[in-house]
Amino acid sequence: MSGHSKWHNIQAKKSKVDAKRGKIFTKIGKEIAIAVKNGGANLDANPRLRDVIAKAKANNMPKDSIERAIKKASGDLAGVNYEEIVYEGYGPAGVAVIVEVLTDNKNRSAGNVRHLFDKFGGNLGASGCVGWMFNKKGQIVIEKKEDIDEDEIMMAALDAGAEDFSAEDEVYEIYTEPAEFSTVREELEKAGYEFLSAEITMVPDNYVELDMDKATKMQKLIDSLEDDDDVQNVYHNADFPEEFEG
Structure with a gap:
């Protein structure tokens, strides 16, 4: 896992992510609603809610927006009827793709996801067709700064229970087992580290290298x-060219 940085794939999209921040906040709001529905609004008793809030903070979601989402979910649980669905398929050049959806209309979501795979040179597959190529992991990304000592942050992460640490060109990447993610994240947070991202993700076992043409189609x-409003997360094993800017 240490041998390949996912970050350069994320980095190319940063400006697009910033431009879509309102949509990201809406998606995180839905995750908060699900977390509250399943485990209640008490942060001390709901690790999933704590993890979603950490993700919200890493995406610069305002504190009042987070609190409003929790209150809304607490007071309107009867109206929260989202179904969690996972779709799997292949993108251009056989790239493996996993799409996580939160929806109140399964037929709509299935139709939309299938249409997009078809439109951009991929195809939707059966459940499990690519999931075996990925491992669920906690991932924490921290920006490299002059006041952050690499050995110190590595030891802090490993002591907290992280299973892997990687120093890339511009960031530190920390991976955990899903069960240890909350503990590691909270310990690093207590130590004063700020996160570029902090979430449970799907890490591929291997990557498919793309040329510029396939990279453009895959990015689309x-x-x-x-x-898509119903789509929460998209995971893939595409390895974009270093010069690709999306």
Whole structure:
């Protein structure tokens, strides 16, 4: 896992992510609603809610927006009827793709996801067709700064229970087992570290290298899926060219 940075794939999209921040906040709001519905609004008793809030903070979601989402979910649980669905398929060049959806209309979501795969040179597959290529992991990304000592942050992460630490060009990447994610994240937070991202993610076992043409098509598929209101997360094993800017 240490041998390949996912970050350069994320980095190319940063300006697009910033431009879509309102949509991201809406998606995180839905995650908060699900977390509250399943575990209540008490942060001390609901680790999933704590993790979603950490993700919200890493995406610069305002504190009052987070609190409003929790209150809304607490007071309107009867109206929260989202179903969690996972779709799997293939993008251009056989890239493996996993799409996580939160929806109140399964037929609508299935139709939309299938249409987008078809439109951008991919195809939707059966459940489990690519899931075996990924491992669920906690991932914490911290920006490299002069006042952050690499050995110190590595030891802090490993002592907290992280299973892997990687120093990339511009960031530190920390991976955990899903069960240890909350503990590691909270310990690093207590130590004063700020996160570029902190979430449970799907890490591929291997990557498919793309040329510029396939990279452009793959990025269009990812962007179109992420633009769909029902889609929460898109995971893939595409390895974009270093010069690719999306």
